[in-house]
Amino acid sequence: MKIKDRPEFSRKSQVLTFLPHESVFTAVQVMSEKNYGSAVIISPDRRPIGIVTERDLMRRLLNQERDPKTTALADIMTTDLKVARADDNLLDWLRQMSNDRFRHLPIVDEDGILVGIMSQGDFVSYTWPQLLGRLGEQTRATFNINPSIFTAIGCLILVILTAGFTILVRR
Template sequence: MKIKDRPEFRSKAAVLTFGPDVPVAEAVAVMSERNYGAAVIVGPDRKPLGIVTERDFMRRLLNKRMNPDETTLSQIMTTDLKMARADDDLLDWLRIMSNERFRHLPVVDDQGVIISMMSQGDFVSYTWPELMGRLKEQARATFNVSPSLVMIIACVAIFAAWSVTIFAQLR
């Protein structure tokens, strides 16, 4: 399945973006008000320069005791961006995000302009039904045993129960 085929891709709110010179305090206020965990830092051409997440605030700002009023987003943003295209395979990206431990994936058009941002949560809603289907198949395969094996197990269980009863009476 392609990223663009997900209902979440079509129904997502606009990507929250900031310029690189925006003070961290300002970005945090907007992100908190709108309940966003990440924002994309873009240049004037709306091409991503970086991303800032709650983790960046913790590790690169708070941990270093930097002043959020004096620190700009460009000073703490993650610049090693992984970016997808709408036609990319969803499961490929979910695997990459899981293996490389990042949760937000900017989606860009053919010119590299930000058009959306997907999160691992957006992808989980796709994989959960698939996972349940695989578990059902595995359970069927595991418990699909021949009738003769079931009879043998039942006989052993009955014999064991009978033996315990007899042993208890002999004591």
């Protein structure tokens, strides 16, 4: 599945962006008001050059006792920015986000212009229903029987175990 095929991609509100010279204080106000966990720092032509997350605020602002009113976003932003394209494979990026421990992925067009952002939460909403569906498909393909048989067998085992436990407790 491609990133652009996720309903979250087309339904997401506009990406919160700031220029690098803007103050951390301004960004924090807007992020707090809109309940955003990150803001993408862009060049004047809307190319992403960094990202500021709640973790950056904690590690590079608060921990270093910087003044948010005089500190520019460029001074605390993460510059090792990973960006994707809307046609990229969603599961590939979910794997990379998990392995590299980042939660926000700016999406750019073919010219490198910011068009959206996806969070790890957006991707995870995809994985659970898909994984359960694939588990059912794999079960049917592997055993060539209806998975409801496994449910019946599981219930039978549960009844036997419960009855055995009840007998032990009564002794």
